[in-house]
Amino acid sequence: MIDYTNILAVVEPERENQPAISRAIELAEKTGAKITALMTIYDFSYEMTTMLSGEEREAMRQAVVNERTAWLKEQLAVYGQPIEATVEWNNRPYEAIIKYALASQADIVVKATRSHDDLRSVIFTPTDWHLVRKCPTPVLLVKEHDWPQDGKIVAAVNVGTEDREHAQLNDRLTTIAQDYAKLLSGHVHLANCYPGTPLNIAIEVPEFDPESYNASVKNHHLEEMEKHSSKYCIPLDNCHVKEGLPEKVIPQVASELDAELVIIGTVGRVGISAALIGNTAEHVIDELNCDVLAVKPEGFESPVS
Secondary structure, rough: OOOOEEEOOOOOOOOOOOOOHHHHHHHHHHHEEEEEEEEEOOOOHHHHOOOOOHHHHHHHHHHHHHHHHHHHHHHHHOOOOOEEEEEEEEHHHHHHHHHHHOOOOOEEEEEEEEEEEOOEEEEHHHHHHHHHOOOOOOOOEEOOOOOOOOEEEHHHHHOOOOOOOHHHHHHHHHHHHHHHHHHHHHEEEEEEOOOOHHHHHHHHHOOOOOHHHHHHHHHHHHHHHHHHHHHHHHHHHHEEEEEEHHHHHHHHHHHHHHEEEEEEEEEEEOHHHHHOOOOOHHHHHHHOEEEEEEOOOOOOOOOOO
């Protein structure tokens, strides 16, 4: 079950409204958790004050922090909820968020995404991506909408894998989806994709039968999905196994279902590995137009300490 005690909501001063606060309040009302609103700030003119003494620079920095803290408390007062206000001075917002989440033992980080009105889609900022890759705490990226009852909650699983870590992550994602379904009076759906026939093999090996190969792969994933869904008593009608890449299949399923929330596992690959191999989860998230809960595998260690 979802037993949140500490929710960390990220406030963005440039926004007129704060969907992260609204979603955090919704979760807090259902779980009894306390909410901390965190805003990160940095004034780059501070870099130009090196001629001042250390005391003068600190006084300048503290004056800015105090002014922004007062502003934040004013903004939070309109919600009529007991929300703690915290302002962190850091020119790398994601570092401040992750460090605060770790220090405060937050159960979840809630952050709003930005809508792109012309395309009716969502834009993810560099801070969003850093949190998805490096934050060990689950990160909920939210849009400006309600979570209605009887909504659809999609867990993006990879049932065709023989990798133990991925299998454990499948179990974790499915369990979290069921917990959210209970919390929100929603319904769990599982989405899984499988690769199509490799064209190079079909061309280079004359005796290769692509139809037979494709049917075999599909049946394998269907069988594994049936095993996984039965383990969690999820109806097969709520299981979606489709051919294609994850970044196409998962958003397609979410769109067809009009899902409220997609839960996805992220391995948090960084550095050269991320540049060369890429992060599948990020490609999926980038195509989604609904709330996303990004979850790390058990034992994940953040590069931010």
